[in-house]
Amino acid sequence: MSRGYLIGKLLHALVTISAILVLNFALFRILPGDPVRTLLPRGIPAAQVAATRTRLGLDEPLFPNQFVSYVSATATGDFGYSFQYRIPVTDLLAQRAGPTVLLVGSASLLAIVIGIFIGTLAGARPGRWFDNVTVGASLVLYALPVFWLGMIAIMIFGQFGFPVDGMLTPGFTAPDALAGLGDIAAHLFMPALVLALALVGQYALFMRTAVVDVMAEDYIETARAKGLREEQVVVRHAVPNALLPTVTLIGINLGVIFTGAITLEDVFGWPGLGSLIVSSVASRDYPVLEGAFLLIAVTVVAANLAADLVYGLLDPRVRG
Amino acid sequence: MATLAHSRSRHGFIAAVALAIAAILVAPLGTALADSPSPTAGSPSAEAGGGITLRIGTSQKWSSLNPFVALLGADYQITSLNYDLLVEIGPDLNPAPGIAESWTHSPDGLTWTFKIRQGATWHDGQPITADDVAFTYNYILDSFKYKDGSFGLSLFRDYLAGVTSVKATDAQTVVLITDKPSATILSAGVPILPQHVWKDISYEAASGASKDVKPFDNASMIGSGPFHLVQEVKDQYVRFEANKDFWGGAPKIDQLIVQYFPDPGPMVEALKNGQIDMIDQVPTTEFASLANAPGITTIKGAPVAMAELGMNSWVPQPGQARAHANEGSLGNPWLTKVAVRQALFHAVDKTAIVKTALLGYAVPGDSILSPGSPGYWSPSPQQAFDFDPAKTRSMLETLGFQDTDGNGILNVPVDAKAFDPKGAGKDFVLRLYIRKNQPQDLTAGEIIRDAFKQAGVGIDLQVVEESPFLANATFPSATNADADLYLWGWTGAFGPDPDFTLGRVAETSQISAWQDANYSNPEYDALYAQQHAQLDPTQRAVTVQKMQELFYTEGSYAVLWYPYRLQAYRSDRWQGIKTLPADGGAVFTSLAYGPYDTLLAAELKPAPGASAGATQSTAPTGGGGAGTIVLVGLLIVVGVVAGAAILYRRRSRPELGD
Secondary structure, eight states, X not given: OOHHHHHHHHHHHHHHHHHHHHHHHHHHHXXXXXXXXXXXXXXXXXXXXXHHHHHTTTTSOIIIIIHHHHHHHHHTTOOOBOTTTOSBHHHHHHHHHHHHHHHHHHHHHHHHHHHHHHHHHHHHSTTSHHHHHHHHHHHHHHHSOHHHHHHHHHHHHGGGTOOOSSSSOTTOOXXXXXXXXXXXXXXXXXXXXXXXXXXXXXXXXXXXXXXXXXXXXXXXXHHHHHTOOHHHHIIIIIHHHHHXXXXXXXXXXXXXXGGTTHHHHHXXXXXXXXXXXXXXXXXXXXXXXXXXXXXXXXXXXXXXXHHHHHHHHHOTTTOO | OHHHHHXXXXXXXXXXXXXXXXXXXXXXXXXXXXXXXXXXXXXXXXXXXXXXXXXXXXXOOOOOSOTTTOOSHHHHHHHHHHOOOSEEEOTTSSEEESSEEEEEEOTTSOEEEEEEOSXXXXXXXXXXXXXXXXXXXXXXXXXXXXXXXXXXXXXXXGGGTTEEEEEEEEXXXXXXXXXXXXXXXXXXXXXXXXHXXXXXXXXXXXXXXXXXXOOOOOTTOOOOSSEEEEEEETTTEEEEXXXXXXXXXOOSSSEEEEEEOSSHHHHHHHHHTTSOSEESOOOHHHHHHHHHSTTEEEEEEOOOOEEEEEEOOOOOOTTOOOSSTTOOOOSOGGGGSHHHHHHHHTTOOHHHHHHHHXXXXXXXXXXXXXTTSTTOOOOXXXXXXXXXXXXXXXXXXXXXXXXXXXSSXXXXXXXXXXXXXXXTTSBOEEEEEEETTOHXXXXXXXXXXXXXXXXXXXXXXXXXXXXXXXXXXXXXXXXXXXOSEEEEEEOOTTOSOHHHHHHHHHOGGGTXXXXXXXXXXXXXXXXXXXXXXXXXXXXXXXXHHHHHHHHHHHSSEEEEEEEOEEEEEETTTEEOOOOBXXXXXXXXXXXXXXXXXXXXXXXXXXXXXXXXXXOOOOOOOSXXXXXXXXXXXXXXXXXXXXXXXXXXXXXXXXXXXX
């Protein structure tokens, strides 16, 4: 891959992130609403409310005062304290980002692997019964509300002792790492399964369409003419080329990894970033929202950058 | 040679991708394992001795372990398990001994003397003395004299209103002096804190209101109550260990876990399949099915909370804070007239609202005190505002309202241009603010809108955010009271003493503080001051009744309902669970401190056929067999896939050139 290609992509990412920083600030300060009222309980006399507002710097002009303090704070990694929880925002985000990545990551991995496999099988023989069933089932799964799937899973698997809430069994102290892993695995099983079911249709359909397209190309004819078995044709020639658009899809989906499971986090009480964002929006917890927004934006930019680079690795035509 | 190089870089690429994926998944797994609970220093681990654990599911979040910062309902529940009050609430809702064993007051009512019980200890073993009580009260009082007063610990200020001095005269005696007799001294809901923990905490840290100083998290939670909070995992659960040295008797269980469920559906499932033992808020839609479920007992606790239709009736007075200095109230001026409010009271069908919005799980409202609180007054049939939209219409017509354009909605009198410049001559329409995420409020609001329309009053229904929009809309200090009608409620968590609700709802000094209707009536204020100073319970009860009657007939609320506290627990496994009040109350209530705690006597039912003395363990096991099944299953799947891939490669190795 040429240096120019790499540098160009990196520069593009940096510019995007700078624009996001400015937007991050503007959006949350422009929202109507008074975070001081959320911070203090009712019954506080107006004078104390005003004094608190002054002390938090919320009555200074937006630009330049508040903006300058925002930029300098972000540069030093100081995202302030959450209004709801009164702990540093960086700690809060770190605690909640991991579980979401675990849930969405494991579900996505499952969905991607199975989806690509099924999509390939379906696309290699379009129009046959396997293809029709795949397309139909994928569409149904894609359309089913994830929330509802979650409740059904709870009713079924809850009976067998699979925990229905949270990521860890309350009060359980694992005697060793394996038991701890087992506890997390038991809690992860249902939400990951449900999310994987919801995502697999997407990948299967995408891959299936790409394979059907690629199979119509000339070089497939050539490979068959050379005498390769059909499965070798598919696996060694069709799949690598059909993977390209799927890689882009994976990049896009991974970019929104943090918000990919919001409804599931609510149903299963999974302590993730999605549910944190929802509750922070409701209570106007600006420090958390600004930190989370920045995190998500940087993740999207990074994931798309990675997808671009992987694409460049896979497809020599793009490398410039 | 080109083929070899090509396939090697392809393998390298695949290996790199696999490593990246593994890293993305293993890293959070690793941190999750690291964050997962380890035994706190000095506490027995869950396995030792087979601890008995009671698990409660709740759909209310808690916010902080620092009592000066924590203002959610669930926070008060935690406080009441972990701490004690000086004077606590007994099973009949009357004051009962807490940290103070006994008390007296001087004949003029200004000096109170409390005798502190002997031999009680903090969770860390230090003795509790009068110094701790004096310290706690003075810590709060002095916070308002610190710097500009903006770090004042306001949550407990009202409980100590009028207190001028608190001193520990010896190790077992506290003397408290007020400037006027105060009937609420025995109802101070102030958790007594250990001086040796809190004396070095600055007000910036304690109030959590500073930009630069980290808020104090109070992680050690050293208190004196029957349970000691030892572990908190935010938005997941809190874990308490029983305080076996508790002065009111050791709890029968060893461990208490309160688990948060963001959605009530899984919570009910968890109760049914035994993963939890008790639910604190049963949704109205599930109550009937749980009541019929075998092995589960449901509780319909006496209501302490209240929901109302509020009417903004602010009449600006000099000295009251307002956002826009040159303007008056931005609410509809007709709501400041008692006669108009009384007409509107007749258009509220409380019975229909309770039946439709709450499925019958509430009592139709009248007084601002709930039926579960002492001193509750209810109107006689002659006084009560019966549902009669026709009467509303005729009462408004008497005041000069006429339906001049024939559209069914009465029009504001044309000659009232001075009184109502914006609305004179036009249709009489009032805004009705409904809080988001409160489906029962929305149903109630629609019923109100339809009935008002029938009566000739237009309603502009708007769904809004509770905080900060609705709060600001009702404050003259924030928006010049830019609101007309709204649905809101009071939780009743202040305690059974009527003073707090009576004052906060309708007393003039609470405008732009606790009040939302901005009601002001000198007669009501005088009665409030009177009952506040009446230490004789009989005399005080008379004044309290008069206040409720006055506000019911002339005030700014149509109290809609008092919701039952719906709860459930596994009675096939547990016994000894009490309620507060003892008769028809609720379990796990934030009003139950110390020896009156509803879970103090909770214990497992003996298993049928078990030999005497056999201990039963309900210590939490980590996911049990399910976790092992998942891990083993995962290994099998990976093994099969890897095996198939290897076999496939072997088979396709010899091939024609590529």
